[in-house]
Amino acid sequence: MRIDIVTIFPEYFGVLDVSLLGRAREDGILEVAVHDLRDFTHDRHRTVDDKPYGGGAGMVMKPEPWGEALDAILDAAAAPKSAAPESTTEADAPAADTGPIVIFPSPAGEVFTQAMARELSHADHIVFGCGRYEGIDQRVFEYAGSRASVRLVSLGDYVLNGGEVAVMAMIEAIGRLIPGVIGNPESLVEESHEDGLLEYPSYTKPALWRDYEVPPVLTNGNHGAIATWRRAQQLERTRRVRPDLLPPA
Numbered sequence: 339m340r341i342d343i344v345t346i347f348p349e350y351f352g353v354l355d356v357s358l359l360g361r362a363r364e365d366g367i368l369e370v371a372v373h374d375l376r377d378f379t380h381d382r383h384r385t386v387d388d389k390p391y392g393g394g395a396g397m398v399m400k401p402e403p404w405g406e407a408l409d410a411i412l413d414a415a416a417a418p419k420s421a422a423p424e425s426t427t428e429a430d431a432p433a434a435d436t437g438p439i440v441i442f443p444s445p446a447g448e449v450f451t452q453a454m455a456r457e458l459s460h461a462d463h464i465v466f467g468c469g470r471y472e473g474i475d476q477r478v479f480e481y482a483g484s485r486a487s488v489r490l491v492s493l494g495d496y497v498l499n500g501g502e503v504a505v506m507a508m509i510e511a512i513g514r515l516i517p518g519v520i521g522n523p524e525s526l527v528e529e530s531h532e533d534g535l536l537e538y539p540s541y542t543k544p545a546l547w548r549d550y551e552v553p554p555v556l557t558n559g560n561h562g563a564i565a566t567w568r569r570a571q572q573l574e575r576t577r578r579v580r581p582d583l584l585p586p587a
């Protein structure tokens with residue numbers, strides 16, 4: 339997967355070089371490029387925003403730099419790759435490219451979920467456009483939609499100052515689902531939200547710690563009883579903390 343990020347704070351994404359995603363980049367599983375939106379301005383002050391038409395507080399991001407940044411990224415992606423070796427059979431042919439998806443983090447977007455992360459983990463190319471909370475000129479979304487699939491995505495109903503933190507979260511949630519990024523794919527299965535419920539509580543040694551003991555069911559080796567206990571814990575925790583996630587009765 340290739341990820342392009344457009345931002346006025348490129349330094350935000352230096353951290354992507356560490357942890358699992360850093361290894362995935364070294365292994366060639368994930369390719370990440372960060373672009374400074376100001377590199378697509380042409381005035382001395384490298385201006386990226388201006389006052390909103392219709393008045394109101396705050397500033398709106400100008401369409402011109404965004405248009406040039408998106409064109410540069412999408413044109414590069416559309417350019418013919420170095421000639422792939424003649425494939426002998428249909429099976430060798432690379433899977434059809436799903437085409438670029440352009441995602442703008444926005445509190446006005448559809449809510450980001452584990453299901454969306456899993457869906458996006460199969461994409462070939464994702465472009466993240468980090469705007470300021472006051473917003474990006476609406477025509478940018480319309481223009482981007484003429485060249486690619488565009489989605490406004492929200493992490494939640496709260497206000498951040500910009501999209502960078504949201505993009506970091508989405509890249510981590512999506513990236514860890516890409517085959518080969520997480521060492522043991524098994525560890526992806528029993529997680530919160532994977533089966534629609536919150537995960538069960540976890541314990542490790544010692545069996546007794548400061549008068550707190552590990553539930554005996556987990557230490558007696560009866561795998562059937564353990565699975566039953568864990569499922570019951572998931573349901574109880576989901577019912578208590580996130581009843582909205584419970585399957586319809």
Ligand SMILES: Nc1ncccc1[N+](=O)[O-]
Binds near residue numbers: 443470495
């Ligand atoms: N909540 C948000 N606030 C500002 C920008 C982006 C946001 N988000 O959730 O993606």
